[in-house]
Amino acid sequence: MLRMGCGAGFSSDRLGPAIDLARDGDLDWLVFETIGERTLAFGHRDRQADPARGYNPQLGQRMRGVLPHLQRRGTRIVTNMGVANVPAAGALTCRIASDLGLDGLTVAIIEGDDVTHLMTPDTRLFDYGDRTIAEVGRPLVGANVYLGIDAILPGIEAGCDVIVTGRVADPSLFLAPLVHQYGWARDDWAALGRGTLVGHLMECGMQITGGYFADPGVKDVPRLADCGYPIAEVAADGTATITKLAQSGGVVSARTVKEQLLYEVHDPAAYLTPDVTADFSGVSVTERGGNRVAVAGATGSRRPDTLKVTVGFDGGHLGEAGVSYAGRNALGRARLARDILTERLSRVGGFDGAVRIDLVGVDSLHATAGRPGEDQVSAPALDEDAIRDVRVRAAARARDREAVEMLLWEVESLLCCGPAAGGGYRGRITPSVITHSALIARDAVRPTCKVLRA
């Protein structure tokens, strides 16, 4: 039985419960997954601004927290915290290990995911109407291919304590140690499908132990403030039990596992990774009691011939600003503020597309979805008199920073020039990236593995 834990499911995931897992989880492997489409592009930009950056900003804290606990049990780490600068992430891990007196700790640096040099103006973007990179008409920030277990395994086979990667498919971070431990053939698609299921269930951290789940009165979760990260106990045949530390908060139930089973999955019978076409359509989910859920029945078929590439482009600037109205006729005053902004911002040029204005607290996240209307008769009508707190939020994008600065200025000016008693102005400008997807031939990609020693 191999015991694997997940110590991060996204870039900014919590630290403390990862240290708990490293100390008390009796783990063979601890995995940190921290890359999303956005964070990768930001990593590229960080590295362009400073060649020493571009890896996960929390890497240092995470390593300082968990490395002291690994030796006792021989726990090893696999992580994609290298993001857009794997060598710098590896070097920092070695420095931290030395500082902690862990001399001799070995770190594998897995590279080859940066395929910016393979992108040409004619490269087609399958998620953008098959148009080309040239047709996007924006500067390229960077391009990364999703590597799989073939790239990670050399670091594991070299016996490294920590394996650091950039962009790899998230489930591969878990599948690689399983393939190594159990000697699964690289074309044993059924086994790779089962291991990919384990990786898929684990890669989002607390999303399987009660995070992104609680709905008071429907789906209650005990002690969510102290939710634990998940543990998978994986047998040689790839069947697994998902659980968590007994003392941690949260819950592992058939419901949490089912929600994660199809999270960001399209066709459950064809989940594509660089390693396998996984089939989750026949998976069984069985509660064993005590926050233990057994999963079995995944399978798979031949892996895709092409690999997916995320291509990042400079997206200019996102400007967002808001001001709030409270008390009697808050909604009326907020609507007036919206109308003023609509009129004045229509006179400002330079935005990419329309300006969006939301009434937060009344209609914002779902404002563009349309109302179910006749389809949905059970919801009570909006009681406008009862609305006592509304935030007007304006947002727009622009290539030119001055345009979004003007958006912020117009919203702030409502304090003195707008409806009665507007308060709480905040505004910010965020550099923006746009990502699209391309496919490249598998043999165009050459992953490398280099070993560092603390």
Next chain:
Amino acid sequence: MTDASPPRAGATRRIPLHRLAHARGGDKGNTSSISVWALDPGDYPLIKQQLTAERIKSVYGRLIEGEVVRYALDHLHGLNFVLREALEGGVNTSLNLDSHGKSWSYLILDLDIEVTDNRPRPSLPGGDMPGHSVPEGTR
């Protein structure tokens, strides 16, 4: 909590899916995927019958520019919906505060399901009108 006075058997009532199912949304590029799971396996056939891809596309057509595809996992009492071109451009271009469409699952849970049995179901914060009946032919 359950309905204070369950309606008589056989009366049709419409109740929000939020009382019959749980759901989770995720994003890949400009595509949203939402899984919907019956809280009680006994309600799954009703949900499967009434919560069609066509209905979701028709109700939220303003938001969903592409097609809606449904996959069913009958043995787990779950449905998976793939909503193409449904994230206002995707996480890096949307102006929505919720640029990932994390909250899209609750758009689906806002839809009504017609129920004819009088089995008690949890009454939840967020409101509904227990026993609200719909005359024949109004759909």
